[in-house]
Amino acid sequence: MLKSVPLPNEGKFSMSRLIPTELREKMIENARDMLKGQGDDHPPVVKLFSIASSATWLLSELNPFEPTIAYGLCDLGMGFPELGYVSLEELESIQHPSLPIPLIVRDEHFDADYLMSVYVEAARQHQVITENPVHLQQAHQKLVVQQAKSKYVPS
Numbered sequence: 570m571l572k573s574v575p576l577p578n579e580g581k582f583s584m585s586r587l588i589p590t591e592l593r594e595k596m597i598e599n600a601r602d603m604l605k606g607q608g609d610d611h612p613p614v615v616k617l618f619s620i621a622s623s624a625t626w627l628l629s630e631l632n633p634f635e636p637t638i639a640y641g642l643c644d645l646g647m648g649f650p651e652l653g654y655v656s657l658e659e660l661e662s663i664q665h666p667s668l669p670i671p672l673i674v675r676d677e678h679f680d681a682d683y684l685m686s687v688y689v690e691a692a693r694q695h696q697v698i699t700e701n702p703v704h705l706q707q708a709h710q711k712l713v714v715q716q717a718k719s720k721y722v723p724s
Contacts, residue, residue, distance in 0.1 A: 585657055587675050588615055588631075588639075596631035596639065603630060610686045613641060616679035617660060621672045622646050625698045626655060629685050642688055642698060650692040652685075683709055 585593065595614050602608040613627035623646030630640040637658045644650035660673045681688075683705055691708035692698050699705070 585637075585661065586671070587617060587657060587661055587673065588628075593631055593636065596629065597633045597636065600630040600633050600640070604633075610684045612681035612684050613679075613688060614681070615639075615641075616676040617673055618676060619646075619663075619672050620674060621665070623697070624673075626660070627681075627685070627688055627698060628655070642685060642692060644692065644698040646697075648696040650689075650696070650698050652689060686712060 588596070592614050599608070599611040599614065602611070611629040613629050615626075615628045617626040617628065618624065623644075625644045625646070626639075626641055628639040628641035632638040632640070632654075637656060638654055639657055640654050641652070642650055643653050643655055661671065663672045664670065665672055682702075687705055687709045688698065690712055691701075691704045694708060695701075695704055
């Protein structure tokens, strides 16, 4: 009898102090949607930030084969936010130099109002991840107009 062999790390959730299990499961589901071609723009699921700087991460996906690697909008506070991958293990390892406290924490009150593309556009316009409702609405409107123009075919 043949047994199904799981892929390395598939289905394994390393315990994370930053992201609770239910949010990790949603992020893995988002990544699987991407792999299947069923969605390419999810709302951010988690917001992480540094209590010692202006670094911020809006994360929407977690690699199902390596669940310590997340994908999202990353801003190290230097004016160049970008989409990319980040190691949760590395973020969790960042500690205060003299106190036993973590410097990267999760915003427990974060609830995305828009898809990631809107946060990316707003960050591009303002050179920082923003949750300002006016900035997000402007970015959303810009993307709607761009999408309408790209679907318009002159006769």
